[in-house]
Amino acid sequence: MTTPFPVNKALDIIGGKWRPQVYCTLEDGPRRFSEIQRAIPDVSRKVLTDQLRELEQLGMVRRIDYSTEKQLHVEYSLTEEALSLQPAMKALCSWGETRDE
Amino acid sequence: MTTPFPVNKALDIIGGKWRPQVYCTLEDGPRRFSEIQRAIPDVSRKVLTDQLRELEQLGMVRRIDYSTEKQLHVEYSLTEEALSLQPAMKALCSWGETRDE
Numbered sequence: 001m002t003t004p005f006p007v008n009k010a011l012d013i014i015g016g017k018w019r020p021q022v023y024c025t026l027e028d029g030p031r032r033f034s035e036i037q038r039a040i041p042d043v044s045r046k047v048l049t050d051q052l053r054e055l056e057q058l059g060m061v062r063r064i065d066y067s068t069e070k071q072l073h074v075e076y077s078l079t080e081e082a083l084s085l086q087p088a089m090k091a092l093c094s095w096g097e098t099r100d101e
Numbered sequence: 102m103t104t105p106f107p108v109n110k111a112l113d114i115i116g117g118k119w120r121p122q123v124y125c126t127l128e129d130g131p132r133r134f135s136e137i138q139r140a141i142p143d144v145s146r147k148v149l150t151d152q153l154r155e156l157e158q159l160g161m162v163r164r165i166d167y168s169t170e171k172q173l174h175v176e177y178s179l180t181e182e183a184l185s186l187q188p189a190m191k192a193l194c195s196w197g198e199t200r201d202e
Contacts, residue, residue, distance in 0.1 A: 006197030007121035007190060013200070015116050020108035084199075088192030089108060095186050096107030099114070 013058050014085060018043055018051045023082065023089060026061065030077035052076055114159055115186060119144055119152045124183065124190060127162065131178035153177055 004012070014023060018040065025031060025039040037048055055061040060082040066073040105113070115124060119141065126132060126140040138149055156162040161183040167174040 005122050005125075006194045006200075007125065008118065009197035009200050010193040011112065011116050011121065015112050017109065020112065021106050024106075024108065085192075085196050088189055088196055091186075091189030091192055092111040093107045095189055096110035098185075099107075099110050 010085070010088065013060065014089070016051075018047060019055065020089070020092075022048070022051055022055065023060075023078070023085075024093070026076060026078045026082075027086065027089075030064070030075040032073070032075055036076065055082075111186070111189065114161065115190070119148060120156065121190070121193075123149070123152055123156065124161075124179070124186075125194070127177060127179045127183075128187065128190075131165070131176040133174070133176055137177065156183075 014020060021040045021043070022036060025036050031039075033048070033052075036052075037043065037045065040048070043051075052061055052063070056063050059079055062077050062079050064075050064077070066075065115121060122141045122144070123137060126137050132140075134149070134153075137153075138144065138146065141149070144152075153162055153164070157164050160180055163178050163180050165176050165178070167176065
């Protein structure tokens with residue numbers, strides 16, 4: 001198997017319908033599941049759960065459980081690895097904004 | 102239908118297995134079909150033909166036919182629109198290079 005092309009390696013991780021939106025939602029800091037879901041109205045609970053788990057396994061998202069006996073409190077945030085992708089995401093975002101339909 | 106997310110708009114155009122490689126092959130200047138095919142050994146003739154046609158329809162690639170009666174000579178090059186995506190592609194490329202398997 002030839003080594004995957006570097007751009008493809010990045011797109012395999014951050015491509016797809018939902019990951020860019022999850023990424024941009026977490027760019028401004030840690031969020032709870034319900035906050036992420038509110039920011040991406042079209043995504044279902046199950047799909048968002050799967051995407052967050054995959055991004056966690058890929059080392060892109062950190063999941064921290066602050067829950068107490070009384071209260072469930074889990075937060076998701078971007079890892080340093082993910083934050084180092086910010087220049088590319090910002091460039092893709094501004095380029096995408098200039099594209100008319 | 103909600104307006105597509107800007108990053109997704111960009112990824113719809115430049116994502117996928119072959120487009121990043123076609124893009125990077127044309128980054129250094131116009132190329133003939135055979136040169137592109139040589140630069141991407143795994144791609145079939147048909148897939149490369151389709152990808153170039155789609156990129157042309159998307160306004161990302163320009164196809165210029167210099168053929169004469171004696172000789173077939175067609176060149177492909179990136180449009181200004183495509184070149185404006187270079188910062189994003191370079192950032193994706195360098196990030197992808199840092200990703201170990």
